[in-house]
Amino acid sequence: MTTRLQRSLLLVTRQLWFRAGIFSLVAVGAALLAKQVDGYLPADMPFKVSAEAVTSILGALASSMLAVTIFSLSTLVSALAAATSGVTPRARGLLQGDRAALNALSTFLGAFLFSLVGMIALQTGYYGERGRLVLFVATLGMVAVVVVTLVRWIDHVSSLGGVTETAERIEEVAAGALADRARRPYLGAQPFPGATPQGSPVLAPSTGYLQHVDAAKLQAIAEERGARIYVLALPGTFLTTATRVAIVEREAGEPCDDGMAKRIRAALTVAHSRSFDQDPRFGLLVLSEIASRALSPAVNDPGTAIGVIGRSLRLLLDFDPARESAPEFDRVFAPAIDPDDLVTDAFAAIARDGASNPDVGLRLQKALHALVTEGATGVSQAAARLSTYAMLLARDALQSLHDMPRLADVADAIARDAAARHAAPGGTGQPTSPRN
Structure with missing residues (x-):
């Protein structure tokens, strides 16, 4: 579980200026430290290098690196614009932190400053x-590094900003967020009790999306003040300044004072947009946006939507909160993510926008059937409910009734398998987060 400071440092390392600055400092340091090696080399060197020869090489390297840096930066900007207009605007932030792009630009800029x-x-x-x-x-070593980086960059830039490449990146970060949530379904805290506890409410620090909850800091506050802190909102929830984000119960029965409430609010990161890191629903939602755009009349690309269904299916099949680790924080309580929200974020928009396309509808029903039979309990139940919703949409939207029997066969199989698997009363037994 990352703290707020660790997360801030992680976000800084993803910025272009940080990596470019590090590479540039290393390059400049290498150029200046070359003189310091004089005392460690013999005076009678086997060959000598004139200042004019080195200057000409450095001049050629500097001029070429300046041009390559400008070209690479313009290519990255074009790729970001293509992803924003052709894939989804929510992918822009993810591509801005593309590791290969940052390394390439940093290397080229560092080589330019080294030469200068x-x-x-x-x-x-x-x-x-x-x-x-x-x-x-x-300088020869720097040229070798530049050549290798340039070859790798040319290979990478050919797919940067494309639909498939962008969807693959989103699936990768969503898989990481879902795996972390499966290990820590309550953000490393204790499970939220069934009934809302009585205590002092803490309101959100500002209006926006909750991006990160620093459970370690909340645990420290609770230990220091002899309290239990109940987190009411999960990352991804939209908050206003009137939203209750936590409830504090003091062991001595005292209310939560302003200083303690301020420290609790400082452990919560609220921003204008959602983030992929601690919000697994966001990754599924962005994948769904890619499919919805592909199904629009202007694009009409059902193949991309079918591909997104497969990606979301892989993500949800791997999500199993039953594999959770022991809670790290005994004085902090948090809700679990609602499996209904995960399945809805992944497939509801596709069911709506692809209701008139029998191929998309059939692939969606088959994916939901796989979740019903192989997914975690809560995900399985949510998939069965979404199958019914998708069939209602398909009946109203399909232009040819001849396509309906194929969908109905799979939907009937889903209903039978869901009834057989969930015949026993109960469910996941896990409390869920408030809907947003």
């Missing part, structure tokens, strides 16, 4: 004969 600093140092007589030789060897 090396030329300035050569022109001012900073290097001796041995220093020039070291700089020459470092």
